[in-house]
Amino acid sequence: MILPIVAYGHPILRTIAKDIAPDYPELNQLIADMWETMYYSNGVGLAAPQINRDIRIFVVDSKQIFENMEPGEKNEYPGDEGIREVFINAHIKTLNGDDWPYNEGCLSIPKIREDVYRPEEVTLEYVDENFESKVATFTGITARVILHEYDHIEGKLFIDHIKPLKRKLLKSKLDDISKGKVKVDYRMMFAK
Structure with missing residues (x-):
């Protein structure tokens, strides 16, 4: 099922998400819905707070970035x-x-893009959808997508990484998003 994406201004996007147990209700369906929602919205990652859940889950498909690159671009990573x-x-x-x-x-801040500086490499401890423990290191664009989604489960947004002056210049666009004055090709949920 395609779920609505929570828009900038909704308080859940500023909430630190909680760990879950293996018996979390309907976890497999939630994960399937997250994949379907992400692909429908043309995203490469989606975190649970973006679908109004305060839990530590996110999905990432950075393979599609590489599939859409020019052959020479892949050498940069x-x-x-x-x-x-x-x-x-x-x-x-x-x-x-x-x-x-x-x-x-x-996806929660549509029609705004900014340069964000992030580290080249991240090592994460996590469990997969079968609750198997993993520790893995990721680099390049994959690390970036993971860090972007990880920010969501920590109550942070990519705009938190840009300079205050730049954020101030974006204020009216951000206000429009929070008021539902932006058109996108996917369903959005706005703060009440």
């Missing part, structure tokens, strides 16, 4: 071919490498 994975109860163990810029957007 050695060792990163993309992933399609579910992250549950994720917690960062380490961040490594230099911060580098990339133009990010967010």
